[in-house]
Amino acid sequence: MTDDIQVWVKVAAFIGGGMAMGFGAIGAAIGEGYTAAKANEAIARNPQISSDLFKTMLLGQAIAETASIFALIIAMLLLFADFSNVSTLTIAIFLSAGLCMGLGAIGSGIGSGLPTGEACTGIVRQPGMKNRITTIMLAGSAIAQSPAIFALVTSLILLFVDFTGRPISPTWAAIIGAGFASGLGAIGSGIGEGLVAKSGCEGIARQPLSATRTTNVMLLGMAVTETTAIYGLLIACILIFKSFPAAESIAASMALLGAGLCMGIGAIGPGIGEGFTAESAVRWIARSESSTAQLTRSMLVGQAVAESTGIYALVISLVLIFVI
């Protein structure tokens, strides 16, 4: 019987590792491709500053790459995990850790590529603003990485928390649900934050005098866009650290799995939508200084309304965990 479990744990580790790296490669590749496309466009416009543009492109691509490097780390951890001391729950842990990191890297990979692409366009437009644009690009790309970091944290917690003594049912469902909540929940915020940072770079290149207010609103917009990824992380932590009483019925397990899926999928839409809103607000704040206050207010109201469905998903998840 012990051999049997070990076989299935290995199966789970290898499938989990495959999913981590497979899904994790999607986002970074798209983001870096976008960056390179924009860099080529920019170099065609002004070949004289091609070395600057080339450097900016590589710098941005290196940041976008981190999301998939996180996935590579988790995949390696899973492939070379310690298979000597395992239990049935380890099967769920390995699958969930792989899924979580793989899905979580998609959004940040795409998102981090967007500001760099726009930075290349901006540097061609205003070569004198190169340093300022690069700084904003670095800040934006780095913040867009944070949802992938949440997914990495969740995966590492899953791999290193001691689940011994917990009942198999429904803990297995809580573990898988945590992976979905944090992994899927990171997609929307990652893409959304990338959109905001993209228009921040564009705005500063078009209107260098607007740099301060554009940066401020960009950071504010990104912070609001981040919230749904934080909800995902919150639900994942509750699912991992709350110890659920043993339940014979499959219904208890499905409630926890449903909670994780609900929060994870439910965070995608608001994350992207809030990103659209802040993207547009930042672009127009850069162009017209006089309406900064009005636009910031409209942006926050619009984001709050777009957030509502994410909050519904949070409520349903909490009901599934604590009330049912």
Added chain:
Amino acid sequence: MAIEGTHIVQAAAFLGAGLSMGLGAIGPGVGEGLAAAKACEAIGKNPVEAGLLTRTMLVGQAVSESTGIYALVIALLLLFVV
């Protein structure tokens, strides 16, 4: 660990509730974000009409929100009524 029919039905209701609210939140989230994005653009172009534009944005978002509320209602029905 005998699995009974009532348990399976209940399990499906819980999973269904989670999927309903999760998937149902995608569309309104993106749609309302787009509505607000266009409103910001319009206010940027024509700040004088900010009041009218904000009102239109909120009405449009409220309509777009309705499908999210349907998803919420179905999720709550699955959890507590069915």
